[in-house]
Amino acid sequence: xxxxxxxxxxxxxxxxxxxxxxxxxxxxxxxxxxxxxxxxxxxxxxxxxxxxxxxxxxxxxxxxxxxxxxxxxxxxxxxxxxxxxxxxxxxxxxxxxxxxxxxxxxxxxxxxxxxxxxxxxxxxxxxxxxxxxxxxxxxxxxxxxxxxxxxxxxxxxxxxxxxxxxxxxxxx
Amino acid sequence: xxxxxxxxxxxxxxxxxxxxxxxxxxxxxxxxxxxxxxxxxxxxxxxxxxxxxxxxxxxxxxxxxxxxxxxxxxxxxxxxxxxxxxxxxxxxxxxxxxxxxxxxxxxxxxxxxxxxxxxxxxxxxxxxxxxxxxxxxxxxxxxxxxxxxxxxxxxxxxxxxxxxxxxxxxxxxxxxxxxxxxxxxx
Numbered sequence: 001x002x003x004x005x006x007x008x009x010x011x012x013x014x015x016x017x018x019x020x021x022x023x024x025x026x027x028x029x030x031x032x033x034x035x036x037x038x039x040x041x042x043x044x045x046x047x048x049x050x051x052x053x054x055x056x057x058x059x060x061x062x063x064x065x066x067x068x069x070x071x072x073x074x075x076x077x078x079x080x081x082x083x084x085x086x087x088x089x090x091x092x093x094x095x096x097x098x099x100x101x102x103x104x105x106x107x108x109x110x111x112x113x114x115x116x117x118x119x120x121x122x123x124x125x126x127x128x129x130x131x132x133x134x135x136x137x138x139x140x141x142x143x144x145x146x147x148x149x150x151x152x153x154x155x156x157x158x159x160x161x162x163x164x165x166x167x168x169x170x171x172x
Numbered sequence: 173x174x175x176x177x178x179x180x181x182x183x184x185x186x187x188x189x190x191x192x193x194x195x196x197x198x199x200x201x202x203x204x205x206x207x208x209x210x211x212x213x214x215x216x217x218x219x220x221x222x223x224x225x226x227x228x229x230x231x232x233x234x235x236x237x238x239x240x241x242x243x244x245x246x247x248x249x250x251x252x253x254x255x256x257x258x259x260x261x262x263x264x265x266x267x268x269x270x271x272x273x274x275x276x277x278x279x280x281x282x283x284x285x286x287x288x289x290x291x292x293x294x295x296x297x298x299x300x301x302x303x304x305x306x307x308x309x310x311x312x313x314x315x316x317x318x319x320x321x322x323x324x325x326x327x328x329x330x331x332x333x334x335x336x337x338x339x340x341x342x343x344x345x346x347x348x349x350x351x352x353x354x355x356x357x358x
Contacts, residue, residue, distance in 0.1 A: 035349075090355045122349070137355060169287040169295035169354070170260065170324070171235040172331040172341070 003032070003050050004058055005078045010071035012043040020045070023061045027053040037122075043071070048078065087140040088117075090167040093151070095132040097160025103130055106158060110150045114142045130160070135167065179310065180317050181265040185227045187312045188220045192228025195244040197289045200340060204242045205290055208338040209249045214271040214314035219250065223269040223311035226252040233289060238328045240335030243290050249273065250311070251332035253325070260324040268319075273308030273333055276318065278326075286331065286341045287354060297350040298341050300330045 008020055017036060024031065029051035036045035053061075058075045066073050095107050104123060111118060111134075120135035138144060148164045155162035185192060198204060212219045222241060230239040230252055237258055240251035254267040278301035287295045304326035306319045321329065331341060345351050 037349075088355065090352075120349070120352070135352065167285060167352075169285040170237075170258070170327070171287040171289065172238050172328050 001050055001052060002054075003048060003078050003080055004029070004053075004055060005076050006047040006049065006058065006062070007074045008043065008045045008047075008062075008065065008071055010043055010066075012038055012041060013070070016043055016065070016071065017045065019065060020047075020062065023065075024049055024058070027051060027057060027061055029053055029058070040125075088137040089140075089144070091116075091136045091138055091144065092165055092167045093132070093134045093136055094163045094165075095130075095155060095160055097130060097155075097158065099125055099128050099130040100158065103158055103160060104132055106154050107132065107151060107162065108134070110147065110154055111136055111138075113150070114147055115139045116142065116147070136164075178265060178317075178319075179315060180268045180270075180319050183266075183268050183310055185224050185267065185269070187310075188224045189312070190217075190221050190224045192224035192226075194232050195225050195229050197229065197233070197239075197243050198245045199289075200291050200342075202245070202290075204245050204247050205335070205340060206338050207242070207247050209240075209242055209247045209336045211272050212248045212250055214309040214311045219248075219271065220311050222246060222248070222250060223252065223271075226250065226269060227254075227267060230254065236289060237324075238332045239289075240332045242335050242338070247338075249336045251336060253328045253332060255325045255328050258324050262323040262325075263321045264325045265319060265321065269311050270306070270308030270317075270319075270329075271311055271314075273306050273329070273336070275304065275330070275333065276307050277303075277305040278330075279303045283346050284327065285352075286327075288331070288341055290335075291340055291342060293354050294342065295352050295354050296341050296344075297346040298344045299346050300327050300344070302326055304329060306333070 029049040031049050034047045055075045062073045065071050117137045122133050124131045151162045226239045230236045237255045238253040241248045249272045252269040255261045256264045280302045281299045282302045283299045286298050
C-alpha cells in the first residue's frame, strides 16, 4: 500500500472532480485527504490517496483528463507523514488591506521566526482588497502576545490590518 | 419567574431516584450517531436510568458540557447539558436532562468552532442561533418545560438536539474548509 499525491490544475468546468475520483476509484485507490478550490477561476485540486497502484498506472488512468490541454495532472508517491508533535496551540490569523506585493511573505515570516507552522492558508484578492486567513500552530513556550505584537508592527508598516486569535474549539 | 424558580433550573438528577453509571461514549462512524432517535416515555424507569447515566458520564468526561443518548449508543431523544462552568455561558439552567426536546424558536446565528467527544479528531466551524426557545419533558415527572436561553447554552442545546436527530456538527459545517484536524485534546 503506497500513498500518492495528485494535483489537478487548469481551466474549470463541471465534472472534473467526478471524472478524477471515478478514475482513481477504478484503480481501487482510497482518497485519504483532498482539497479543491478555484484560484482566480482556475481549478486547483490536491489529493492524497492510498492503494496498490503505481504512479505510472495512476498517470495513465488520469491522462484523459489532460487530453485537451486544459488541465495539468501530476502524480507523485509520497511517504506517510507522522502526526505533528503536540503541545502547540491553534491560532487563526486574519490580514486584510490594500493590495501590494509582499503582504503574505512579510507577515508569515513572523510566524516562521518563532517556529510556528501554518496548517491552512487562503488568500483572496477582491478588487483592491487583499485578504489572508491562516490556521497556525504556535509551539509551546512561544508568547502569542509577542507574536501578535510583531505581526502588528509588520502589518502597520504594510498599511494593512491583522488579527491573531486563538482557535480553541468548544467541546459540546 | 427567576432562574432559580424555573423547573429546569430546579431539577437535579436526585429527582430520578437512581444512581447514574458511567457509560462508554460511542464514536463516529457508529450508525447510531447518524440515525434519528425515537421518542421516549419520560416516566419509564429505563429512561430515568439512562438520564442518570448520561449525567454521570458527562460529569466524568473532561470539558464535557452535554451528552446525548446516541453518544452512549442508545437511539432515543434524550440528552443532558450543564454549561454552568463554561466561560462563554451567559444564561444557564444548571444541570438538566430533556426528553423529546424540540426547537420552538431560534434566531441570531453566530459561527463558532465546536468539538465533540464522538468526533474526537476533528473540530469544525458551525453557525447556530444564539437566541433559543426549546420545549421538552423532564425525566421522572414527565413535566413539559420550556427553556429560553442564549449564547453557549443555546449552542449546547442545539448540538445535543442535533445528536438526537442523528446529526453531528460536521453535518452543520459552515463551509467546505470549515473542518479541521484537532490539535489539542482535553
